Amino acid sequence: MAVSTTTNITDTVRQAATRAGLTITSVEAGSDFSGNPTTRIVLARAEAPQKTAQLELPESFAEELAARAELLAALDTYLAGVSQRLRNPLPSLFITLHGLPVLLEEFQWPFHRSVSGADSFVVHGLAKLADDSPLHSKVAASLTVTFAEVLLAQQQPYAEGIIFNAVRKTFDLEQLELVKSGNRQPVGVTTRFYSRRKNGFVFADSTEDQVKEWLDAKLYWSSRKNGGAEPVWIADPYDAQYVNRQPEELKQIAAGLAKEGSLTLDTTGEFATPTAALLAEAEHYNERLQATLAALKPKFNEEMRAGHTNM
Secondary structure, three states, X not given: OOOOHHHHHHHHHHHHXXXXXXXXXXXXXXXXXXXXXXXXXXXXXXXXXXXXXXXXXXXXXXXXXXXXXXXXXXXXXXXXXXXXXXXXXXXXXXXXXXXXXXXXXXXXXXXXXXXXXXXXXXXXXEEEEXXXXXXXXXXXXXXXXXXXHHOOOOOHHHHHHHHHHHHXXXXXXXXXXXXXXXXXXXXXXXXXXXXXXXXXXXXXXXXXXXXHHHHHHHHHHHHOOOOXXXXXXXXXXXXXXXXXXXXXHHHHHHHHHHHHOOEEEOOOOOEEEEOHHHHOOHHHHHHHHXXXXXXXXOHHHHHHHOOOOOO
């Protein structure tokens, strides 16, 4: 009896998920932007089933996934990262270098060809301010057809980190606005984020002091509601790529912060909890957040509202 493509994808993901310490909580049929069939797989850690991550792959990807060993290896790496991230208090929380805490959620994988006539691939998603606020950005992240060739494959496990970091970098460049409602805003994943000399993506040239401030902010915003009851993964490869460091470097910088008294590391050096002293810095982090939000507001709109325009 023939085995369905969906079963092949699910079985492959289930085996990789087991190796990563994950379980599949549900599988359902879906469809992509163009109506082509996909498989949606919801993953969780057995000890915390309330925290989930969704992986969506097109059914047509099953044959390629089975045929290319590098894709299977990268899937293992991706799911290992998902497993670690699901241990965080807020698994979808990501911090920008300017101190903006955003939840990156509801990304509609896989990529689809642009419908605007541009020669690019697009994925839609949502960046929400992680501050009990209605402010959000609907984003349309796009990469050119030529630049897409840099990716191992144009599917979620091989592109998610790059897209998330491009969204963060676009916030840092003050080219996205957080609003209560509005249209999709563009996020370009272009060669400005890629170094051919380094043969890899580069989103920031951060100093050690910037990384220290960013790590402290990550711990604060991740833990402010639970008082540091859950550890936070500080060696996340997505974060390492974003601040242009290696995961081992992040662990070393976190070890320095532990000596300074802002965090406590576990025995692996991979997870940290904030100290009471760090959590007491609410005023500092709220002031920094408000300054970042003010910088994101389009100044020309404010001037036009005040009547200062020659249009």
